[in-house]
Amino acid sequence: MYGWIWRHLPGNAWVRAFISLVLVLGVVYVLFQYVFPWAEPLLPFGDVTVDGASADTGAGGERGAAR
């Protein structure tokens, strides 16, 4: 796969290496800017609040108000 990309890049080895670097940086940029921010909330690593399930939330709110 990467060999195929390498063979289809233009220029000599140095030019190919440079283009490869640019491609890698581009992929990293897209990952950090778009893919990871999208994926992160879907993963259970960043939940910090105490909170019931959505059904509980209403009940908790009511009870909090009643006190």
Place this chain on the structure above:
Amino acid sequence: MSRVRSRIAGVMSVLGELLITVGVVLGLFVVYSLWWTNVLADRESSRQADLMRDGWKGGGAAGPGALDTQDGVGFLHVPAMKNGEVLVKKGTDLKELNDGTAGYYTKPVKSALPWDAKGNFSLAAHRDGHGAKFHNIHKIKNGDPIVFETRDTWYVYKVYKSLPETSKYNVDVIDPVPKESGRTKAGRYITLTTCTPVFTSDYRYIVWGELVREVKVDKDRSKPAELR
């Protein structure tokens, strides 16, 4: 025969490259979560903190729209966490906490504010990533001070109990009178919540404190003894 073998070798090498790629991407995700989100969040929270401090200096007389503190109420100082000041804003939605701030609860149990006569000032912030403002919550011990700074007043709290692990469904911990901390009478409490163990959010870590005294902010904004 050799053609079949080379076909198999080709498939295996593509598969291998894909697996390596997945590994590298997962590694990058760790870098993103634990480092890059901190960079972004620290930048954003210090920008908002500067805005709020500038607004305070102006005596709050800034015209409408001139000051965009986005519901900021003040700064939390916890010397035991060694993380300087944490901007506190309204609400505990991830979108807000991701700016590297702490938020006070509006649901499931509404938080009191420090200047209220009675109640529980309940806060949440990230343990890791996005500023990781409560990363060192496990270093807080009973008797440690928690100071909340507003424009005019320092509210000095003293920690009296920690709960190192509880269910995320345990909303009782942020009740106006947090019975689980052993208190039964209405008072002026503060509750810090975050996730635990570090790097995951299987459980919640809770720290409770109680108001000890209030100190008026003087014109030099000199810090109360607990922060010196």
